[in-house]
Amino acid sequence: MALIKLLPRCLFQVAFSISFLLGPTLGGGLKVRFYDKSCPQAEAIVRDTVNSYFSQDPTVSAPLLRLHFHDCFVRGCDGSVLLNSTRTNKAEKDAKPNQTLDGFYVIDAAKAALEKACPATVSCADILALAARDAVSLATGFRKKMNLTKENLYQVETGRRDGFLSKATEAEAHLPSSDDNIAILKANFASKGLDSRDLAILSGAHAIGTSHCFSFEKRLHHHYNGRGGADPTVHPRYAVELLEKCRPGNSTVVEMVPGSSTTFDTKYYELVARRRGLFHSDAALMEDEVTRGYVYSSLKLPASSFFVDFGESMIKMGKAGVLTGKSGEIRKNCALVNH
Incomplete structure (x- = not known):
């Protein structure tokens, strides 16, 4: 059972602490401000790097958040999604579900700055977790509204080390699919120590970003699941709108939340409730009592409530399969193992 200490759900309170009683592969050895002595400027360096790219291109937030997700769901949060393929091994980043990943250049820039300031100290896995947090904080507009320059929506527990292995086959086997039903989604999340509520909350990451048509267009056609007819869970009018945008053979991208692809808020849940x-x-979130309940509750509560929930679930996800202590290594280059 998790022991959770919450602060009031208010935008004026930007930090909260959580302590989960989980197994050794779920967060043992992680703590907030892990680098206070070894590299006190570590979080500031990552934050400034993300902010620099975000100020030029706000669309960078979604790819950074997605990188952390895709890392944690394969082998745990060990930076394996960043490794390059070799002559003898096809890595995760080259797996079909990962071929649209982006934002690697931001992680590389942060790593280069950290290696200059604190050589061989901060892991790539921690950079991913910190960059995802910073990206979300910027996408909420939170820091701009509050005139903050050093605070974020939640604290990140650090102390991860980097793994040695990265296999495309594992990414293809373990990453959640956009076509998964609720049973498969719940089982996949449970394997990472996440429950149905976490599933509903973390799905809220779809509030930002875009998707290529090939990731969803088959649910719009009359051969969906071989039963005849389009996916019945999508609103017919929305299906028509998407078909008009996704002409056969093109590489069109569509906003996850139309008109709001760079703003992290609760509009996503409004769309889900309306079959959009x-x-x-x-759509599968509406098939389960817990996930459906969270969707509907998000329509009534302020966005600040969702921000707190999202931070809690991100911290929980960030504990999955971590390497700490003397396990793994601290990579000098996030795309390459040290030896």
Whole structure:
């Protein structure tokens, strides 16, 4: 059972602490401000790097958040999604579900700055977790509204080390699919120590970003699941709108939340409730009592409540399969193992 200490759900309170009683592969050895002595400027360096790219291109937030997700769901949060393929091994980043990943250049820039300031100290896995947090904080507009320059929506527990292995086959086997039903989604999340509520909350990451048509267009056609007819969970009018945008053979991208692809808020849940979620996996949230309940509750509560929930679930996800202590290594280059 998790022991959770919450602060009031208010935008004026930007930090909260959580302590989960989980197994050794779920967060043992992680703590807030892990680098206070070894590299006190570590979080500031990552934050400034993300802010620099975000100020030029706000769309960078979604890819950074997605990188952390895709890392944690394969082998745990060990930076394996960043490793390059070799002559003898096809890595995760080259797996089909990962071929649209982006934002690697931001992680590389942060790593280069950290290696200059504190050589061989901060892991790539921690950079991913910190960059995802900073990206979300910027996408909420929170820091701009509050005139903050050093605070974020939640604290990140650090102390992860980097793994040695990265296999495309594992990414293809373990990453959640946009076509998954609720049973598959719940089982996949449970394997990472996440429950149905976490599933509903973390699906809220779809509030920002875009998707290529090929990721969802098959649910719009009359051969969906071989039963005849389009996916019944998508609103017919929305299906028509998407078909008009996704002409056969093009590489069109569509906003996850139309008109709001760079703003992290609760509009995603409004769309899901109206059968206008882009993916079948979005619509699947309405098939379970817990996930459906969270969707509806998000329509009534302020966005600040969702921000707190999201931070809690991100911290929980960030504990999955971590390497700490003397396990793994601290990579000098996030795309390459040290030896």
